Amino acid sequence: MTRLLFKSDLDRADLWTAALKKHKPDLEVEVWPLRAPEPAGDRSAIDYALVWKPPAGVLKTLPNLKAIFSLGAGIDHLFGDPELPGDVPVVRMVERGLTAGMTEYVVMQVLYHHRRMLDYRAQQRAGVWDELSFVAPWDRKVGILGLGQLGGDAAEKLALLGLDVAGWSRTPKEIPGVASYAGAAGLEAFLARSQILVCLLPLTEETRGILGAETFAKLPRGACVINVGRGEHLVEADLLEALESGQIDSATLDVFAREPLPADSPFWSHERIVVTPHVASITVPDTAAEAVVENIRRIERGEAPRNVVDRDRGY
Known part of the structure; x- marks a missing residue:
């Protein structure tokens, strides 16, 4: 038995x-x-x-x-x-269910930011009819932090949509259509090209707080951040400061250091942040x-x- x-x-x-x-x-x-x-x-x-x-x-x-x-x-x-x-x-x-769900969520959020849907939502509330500037998918550089089972599948599917996708991991990975950056030596160049940065890293002492001021400063100005790894990857105060300065344009956050997200968190009402309750993949x-x-x-x-x-x- x-x-x-x-x-x-x-x-x-x-x-x-x-x-x-x-x-x-x-x-x-x-x-x-x-x-x-x-x-x-x-x-x-x-x-x-x-x-x-x-x-x-x-x-x-x-x-x-x-x-x-x-x-x-x-x-x-x-x-x-x-x-x-x-x-x-x-x-x-x-x-396969967990992988499919995460890929679905990551693709959805990357496209949401790529197609400037936060701006269009703001225009809708204001009653503004205006066509915003458009970036072709092959000119949109997406970076995936973490190329394990979840990150690798999401990166591959985003590449199939024609986006310019790169991934960063501890060791080099071979994924069709995805540029590979690895180790400490490859991180800065990877960040410098990542207009939309997706975090799918495991939480370790080395990755805790990786989404902080130092990382944000190395991204292109006006980059977007999507965190579907762990809440402890993000330094929340640093994100708010980067949004205020314009270094970061917008963010999607599905995971938080404290869950449920406290009622007094500024994330709830921030016009440049999409919040979901740890549902990226079930x-x-x-x-x-x-x-x-x-x-x-x-x-x-x-x-x-x-x-x-x-x-x-x-x-």
Whole structure:
């Protein structure tokens, strides 16, 4: 009997249980908090954990864990636990539904800024009928910070639309139609060409605060910023200052250091900022469960799971 612990305060356990059992009917799903009496409450019987923001120390109490699966693309919610088991593989959520959703959102927001829709919305409110200047897609330079599963797919799709797309990552990547910049040596040149900058980086100590005054100053004047990585990538005060000075023209923010976004945040009413409530991409239970079950089967065959986090790198 294979048992999996499910924990999330945001996702419906019944939908996930049904999706998991669809792909592995013999899987027993236990929902946190574990119940008594035994064996449902027997923590030693749990083989896998599929979780989002589990309470600190909980995973350490499951002595026979074979893998920890993140319910979302990010894994920083796990590595914030000082007692996270060090000998259990942590697996990132990589599934086609999550990837498709993020690409859809990024393409939508890039085109929104590219076609100056914030300006047209302002004209609509003012009752102004005026044709604004237009930039051909091949003259619009888009930069994607982070070329992992999500960033790479978004970059490729944007290139297919004819935009001039480049990406920056720790090591060089080969993506059709996308110029590759890598490492510290390539960052400044990458930023200098990025008229629309999209952040899809994992959150690490190296990337925390990367969307700040130093980065903004290296972008072309009047650039746009789209943050769909993590809220901690952005230095909020620096963005407001850059918007005030005109160095940054506009921004789309889907993630924030504090969520929900506080009611007194100036972002809510800022005319040059698009705010969405951390919905750029939502994990799809059916396709995500399929990916989780495939990794469980790999482990049961004695194979290594796919998309395991490199703890030294933090992603």
